[in-house]
Amino acid sequence: MSRTLPNIIITGTPGVGKTSHCELLAERTGLKHLSVNDVVKSKECHEGWDEEYQSWIVDEDKLLDAIEDEVKQGGCIIDWHACDLFPKSWIDLVVVLRVESSVLYDRLSERKYPELKLQENLDSEIMEVLLQEARDSYDEEIVVELQSNNAEQMDENRPRHIVNFITGNANKLGEVKAILEPAIQVENQALDLLEIQGTLQEVTLDKCRRAADLVQGPVLVEDTCLCFNALKGLPGPYIKWFMKDLGHEGLNNLLAAYEDKSAQAVCTFGYSAGPGHEPILFQGITDGKIVPARGPPHFGWDAIFEYEGQTYAEMDKTEKNKISHRAKALAKLQEWFSKEMTA
Ligand SMILES: O=P(O)(O)OP(=O)(O)OP(=O)(O)OC[C@H]1O[C@@H](n2cnc3c(O)ncnc32)[C@H](O)[C@@H]1O
Numbered sequence: 001m002s003r004t005l006p007n008i009i010i011t012g013t014p015g016v017g018k019t020s021h022c023e024l025l026a027e028r029t030g031l032k033h034l035s036v037n038d039v040v041k042s043k044e045c046h047e048g049w050d051e052e053y054q055s056w057i058v059d060e061d062k063l064l065d066a067i068e069d070e071v072k073q074g075g076c077i078i079d080w081h082a083c084d085l086f087p088k089s090w091i092d093l094v095v096v097l098r099v100e101s102s103v104l105y106d107r108l109s110e111r112k113y114p115e116l117k118l119q120e121n122l123d124s125e126i127m128e129v130l131l132q133e134a135r136d137s138y139d140e141e142i143v144v145e146l147q148s149n150n151a152e153q154m155d156e157n158r159p160r161h162i163v164n165f166i167t168g169n170a171n172k173l174g175e176v177k178a179i180l181e182p183a184i185q186v187e188n189q190a191l192d193l194l195e196i197q198g199t200l201q202e203v204t205l206d207k208c209r210r211a212a213d214l215v216q217g218p219v220l221v222e223d224t225c226l227c228f229n230a231l232k233g234l235p236g237p238y239i240k241w242f243m244k245d246l247g248h249e250g251l252n253n254l255l256a257a258y259e260d261k262s263a264q265a266v267c268t269f270g271y272s273a274g275p276g277h278e279p280i281l282f283q284g285i286t287d288g289k290i291v292p293a294r295g296p297p298h299f300g301w302d303a304i305f306e307y308e309g310q311t312y313a314e315m316d317k318t319e320k321n322k323i324s325h326r327a328k329a330l331a332k333l334q335e336w337f338s339k340e341m342t343a
């Protein structure tokens with residue numbers, strides 16, 4: 001089976017901060033933290049306890065058998081102080097964490113390591129044993145060395161994307177932040193972008209190129225449409241002007257002559273890496289129907305768009321953010337970003 005998510009080894013001398021890094025990475029990426037320590041204990045992949053070193057004597061064959069199925073599926077962050085035992089074909093990235101010896105000494109003393117074990121680990125860190133092991137076992141370009149002496153460095157090692165979401169609409173910004181953060185940090189510039197007439201794709205593509213030119217950097221933009229099926233997709237991208245001129249009641253009246261009140265909320269995000277970079281689009285669609293307004297009228301046409309018995313305006317924000325056109329588009333964007341992150 002070919003995996004669609006990467007496997008990452010976070011390795012280093014005991015005490016360098018592997019587990020903290022793994023937990024942080026798992027939280028940010030949704031990948032699984034696979035603690036080899038836990039597997040060795042819970043699946044008994046060992047030949048007993050070494051009194052002198054105060055650690056399990058690992059049976060590597062048993063260990064590999066125990067984790068093989070899970071790792072082959074992909075998406076594992078392997079937390080272990082060795083790396084050469086894992087077959088090359090399983091692994092996409094090896095991160096070797098490093099600390100200065102004085103820092104390591106303090107950390108290991110605090111853990112009450114026996115003197116012999118402490119000294120051996122210090123020597124191993126100074127001699128770069130694990131870095132060498134990683135370089136000997138895997139292709140050079142997948143081995144990364146990161147410093148892990150303090151909280152600041154840990155924070156720098158944190159995987160993150162920052163997007164500059166260009167919108168003048170505070171409600172949109174609120175939803176996008178609620179959905180993307182903390183995995184993706186959302187900054188905002190409220191610029192008024194000219195919107196052309198055209199298809200949903202064309203409007204967003206143009207908006208995105210314009211925004212990238214204006215800020216001279218990477219941008220995220222979004223355009224929302226409300227499409228009435230009885231009207232063959234209108235008002236579509238022109239919903240903003242219809243909303244302004246007609247209000248909730250007027251929008252209902254547009255459909256008075258039709259039995260079919262069904263509508264689609266369509267959200268199209270465009271991301272550009274900067275001026276001259278072709279935008280990438282992420283679209284999400286939620287089917288619903290147009291009803292007389294119910295619920296707080298704060299956000300656009302939320303009060304007249306009903307989804308499974310409730311209007312968007314009647315829903316809790318968290319509910320809306322699970323099923324909305326915006327949430328669906330952002331799920332695609334997140335998937336793309338997490339692939340980019342490991343590409
Ligand atoms: O700066 P931008 O991002 O362009 O923000 P905008 O307010 O101009 O937004 P659009 O051009 O996408 O126009 C879409 C219209 O639909 C409204 N709208 C967008 N998303 C909505 C949602 O989830 N629920 C209800 N109304 C929404 C919005 O207030 C606008 O009137």
Ligand SMILES: [Mg+2]
Pocket residue numbers: 195240
């Ligand atoms: Mg707009």
